[in-house]
Every structure is written in structure tokens, then in C-alpha cells.
Amino acid sequence: MPRESFYNPEMAPSPTTWLELPEQERIRVVSAFHTLYRQRSGNAKVHAAIHVVVENQVAMGFGPTVRAIARLQTQGLSRHDSVHAVGSVVASYLFEAMRDSVEGDAHSLQSEMNAAIERLDAQSWRQQYDE
Numbered sequence: 001m002p003r004e005s006f007y008n009p010e011m012a013p014s015p016t017t018w019l020e021l022p023e024q025e026r027i028r029v030v031s032a033f034h035t036l037y038r039q040r041s042g043n044a045k046v047h048a049a050i051h052v053v054v055e056n057q058v059a060m061g062f063g064p065t066v067r068a069i070a071r072l073q074t075q076g077l078s079r080h081d082s083v084h085a086v087g088s089v090v091a092s093y094l095f096e097a098m099r100d101s102v103e104g105d106a107h108s109l110q111s112e113m114n115a116a117i118e119r120l121d122a123q124s125w126r127q128q129y130d131e
Contacts, residue, residue: 007033009051009080015059026052050087057086064117075122085125089116 007013007029018026030048057065065086072082093113 009033009083010078012058012079013055015061018055018059023052026055030055046091050091051083053090054083054086064114068117068120072120072122072125077122077125081125084129085120085122086117088125088129089113089120092116 009030021029027045027048030051031044034044034048054065054069058069068086069079069082072085073079077085090113093109093116097109
């Protein structure tokens with residue numbers, strides 16, 4: 001099994017190599033990047049896990065996320081900030097699902113999240129996160 005020794009959010013990892021890594025190794029390399037470059041935001045492990053979720057979606061060719069990353073980059077965000085932007089949508093839906101405040105079934109929640117990712121744009125993300 002390959003061992004990815006370095007993660008750089010400005011470059012998409014090889015989908016095959018990325019998906020062959022154990023989940024904990026993916027989280028470790030993302031955490032290592034943020035530690036190395038002294039980029040901290042909230043809970044470091046949760047931050048790394050959300051990065052991994054987004055990178056997993058990109059590696060698996062998940063349409064809404066792949067399109068959003070490309071769109072956000074053409075709108076001026078770095079790839080790293082684009083991962084953060086998509087991650088912010090994913091995290092908000094996970095938070096709502098964990099609070100049991102989401103009405104409907106898992107399919108509806110997935111559809112809502114997909115639509116939110118499709119609507120995501122650099123300007124609104126910058127305004128929301130004061131970037």
C-alpha cells in the first residue's frame with residue numbers, strides 16, 4: 001500500500017494513490033501540512049477530516065465537488081481555499097445532521113448538500129468567512 005508522505009492542497013493528489021491510503025493516513029498527511037505551514041483553524045483533527053472528505057470526493061469524481069473546486073478557482077480562490085469553501089458546506093450539513101435538526105431522509109439531505117455545493121461561489125464564501 002502506498003504511503004503519501006506529503007500533502008499540498010494547492011495540487012490535487014493522485015486519485016488512485018489518495019484512495020489507496022488508509023483514512024487515518026490521509027488525515028495524518030493533511031494535519032502534517034497544516035502543522036508544517038502553521039495553518040490552524042479551530043479543531044485541527046476536524047479540520048483535517050473535512051479536508052479529507054473533500055479530497056475523497058474529488059478523487060472519486062463526485063460531480064458537484066469537482067465542478068465547485070474548478071469554478072471557485074476560476075473565480076480567484078486558491079485550490080486550498082476552494083477545498084475550504086466546499087468543506088464549509090459539507091461541515092454545515094454534517095453539523096445539522098448531527099443535531100437532528102434536518103428534516104427528511106438521507107437522500108433529501110444529500111440532494112440539498114449537492115445543490116448548496118453547486119451554488120457555492122467565491123464571492124459569497126469570502127463574505128461569509130470574511131476572507
